[in-house]
Amino acid sequence: MKMGMGYTVLSRLRTLARYTIAYACITHCTFEYVGDFVLCKGPSMEPTLFSDNVLLTERLSKYWRKYQSGDIIIAVSPVNASQFICKRIVAVSGEKITTLKPHPLEAESASKLPNEMTMVTDYVPHGCVWIEGDNKSNSSDSRYYGPIPLGLIRSRVVCRIWPLSELTGL
Numbered sequence: 001m002k003m004g005m006g007y008t009v010l011s012r013l014r015t016l017a018r019y020t021i022a023y024a025c026i027t028h029c030t031f032e033y034v035g036d037f038v039l040c041k042g043p044s045m046e047p048t049l050f051s052d053n054v055l056l057t058e059r060l061s062k063y064w065r066k067y068q069s070g071d072i073i074i075a076v077s078p079v080n081a082s083q084f085i086c087k088r089i090v091a092v093s094g095e096k097i098t099t100l101k102p103h104p105l106e107a108e109s110a111s112k113l114p115n116e117m118t119m120v121t122d123y124v125p126h127g128c129v130w131i132e133g134d135n136k137s138n139s140s141d142s143r144y145y146g147p148i149p150l151g152l153i154r155s156r157v158v159c160r161i162w163p164l165s166e167l168t169g170l
Contacts, residue, residue: 035059035155038074038086044133044140045072045086054162055086057155067092067129067150072157075131078145084154087131087141091124099132099143129153 030036035058040049049055049072057074067073069089077083091097098121124130128147133139142148160168 033059035158037161038084038155038157040086043138044135045088046135046138048072048088048134049086049160052162053160053166056158056161058158059155061156062153067153067156069095073129073131074154074157075148076152076154078148078152079140085131085141086157087133087139089129090132090142091130093124093126093128095124095130097122097124097130097142127151 035056038055038057040053040055041051043051055074067089069091071089072086073089074084074086077085098119100119124147128149130142130147132141132143160166
């Protein structure tokens with residue numbers, strides 16, 4: 001009798017292990033290829049998004065819809081590959097971009113900022129997008145590191161889901 005009970009326990013554990021592995025695989029594939037949840041940190045997208053907002057993102061539309069100006073995206077940082085950034089696409093391949101030339105970081109730290117602002121005009125190269133934060137005075141973006149390749153884009157933001165009082169499509 002005890003041998004039969006041990007077999008039942010092992011059989012149930014094996015079944016539990018199979019279901020756990022199957023659900024883990026489904027979850028991984030969903031978050032890797034369909035979409036996921038992203039926790040926003042930092043002030044660069046204020047007033048549209050604030051720190052600790054939770055966003056729902058998707059990865060599928062890139063196969064039938066090109067990225068467009070105005071899309072909010074999650075991308076791998078071109079400066080630190082272990083970090084993700086949340087920015088708005090301002091221009092796509094072939095579009096003309098005119099923006100204020102940023103001051104070099106050395107000048108900011110030395111407080112030697114020039115008095116006049118310089119405008120820079122350029123075109124976004126093929127296979128790239130120009131991204132900027134909505135909070136221009138507090139955002140490190142394409143104005144500093146140039147256009148980013150489409151391959152760095154991880155997903156497109158669909159909506160903000162937290163806090164619930166601010167649930168909205170973006």
